[in-house]
Amino acid sequence: MDLLTELFARHGLLTVALAVLLGQIGAPLPSTPVLLLAGVEAGGRSGFAWQAFVVATLSAQVANGLWFWAGRRLGRRVLATLCRISISPDSCVRQNEASFARRGVLTLVIAKFVPGLSILAPPLAGTLGMRTGHFMAWNLVGSALWTGSAIAVGRLFHTQIDAVLQALSQLGGAALVLAGALLLAYLAWRLWRRAQVSRELKRFDRLGPAEALALLDGQGEVLFVDVRAHTPGVSLGSRIPGARHLDLGALRQEALADWPPGAELITYCACPNDASAARAALWLRQQGRRVRVLRGGIDAWTQAGLHVETV
Incomplete structure (x- = not known):
């Protein structure tokens, strides 16, 4: 935790750009917590909030544009690959297609606030044949809303977040063990549910x-x-x-x-x-x-x- 805080203090904008870019591409990196830290950092650095907002929004736009292009070129093969490596592959495509069916382009606005939908929405939009300009405009709205709200929350609750970071630093290794245990418990539950669903679905000829x-x-x-x-x-x-x-x-x-x-x-x-x-x-x-x-x-x-x- 101390290492992350120090890295952020020295290379704040670069950290924001890389975290959002890699997170939106699909790497298991905590991009939202980094945006919250950007809001905390903005409390002591004039103009940093707007800089972080622009950098994060553009990074998300670049990553999402790459996935949109992949969906346009490769179609459902991209979706199938992404869903196979997800924790719930059996419902991955269906749930995301259903979101587009119910909400249309508004899916791109809410995508980054919904786990699983964030990565699937851009290639699905490409696969469904959405116009490039239409996608880029609505995705920009969604990216700006996500990055802006996360930075604003970090700025608004910077005192509380600082207190949490200090508490975690004092716990040291115990905090990592607790976080790892919770993560493993969550993964075990999801895998158990996945096995149950698979058994149910195999009953049909x-x-x-x-x-x-x-x-x-x-x-x-x-x-x-x-x-x-x-x-x-x-x-x-x-x-x-x-x-x-x-x-x-x-x-x-x-x-x-x-x-x-x-x-x-x-x-x-x-x-x-x-x-x-x-x-x-x-x-x-x-x-x-x-x-x-x-x-x-x-x-x-x-x-x-x-x-x-x-x-």
């Missing part, structure tokens, strides 16, 4: 694209169900011909009113482990429907060279 196509060409009635979150005004790109859309954020029995009652349903998504498709299948089974999951989702279907329709 999964069909490969060729098996699903054969079922479609058979005698029975088959209906594909697309459970990807849909953002108003942004195209999903393509879907399996004739697929119905099911909104996981608003599951209601009424949504199935015009669906063929005897059809076998095959759910699909574009997410790690087919998690969203399996969750939809669980709900549909509870409604008394016959349902299976398309293994690999829409990506596996298109990679197999099967027909899709533009939406």
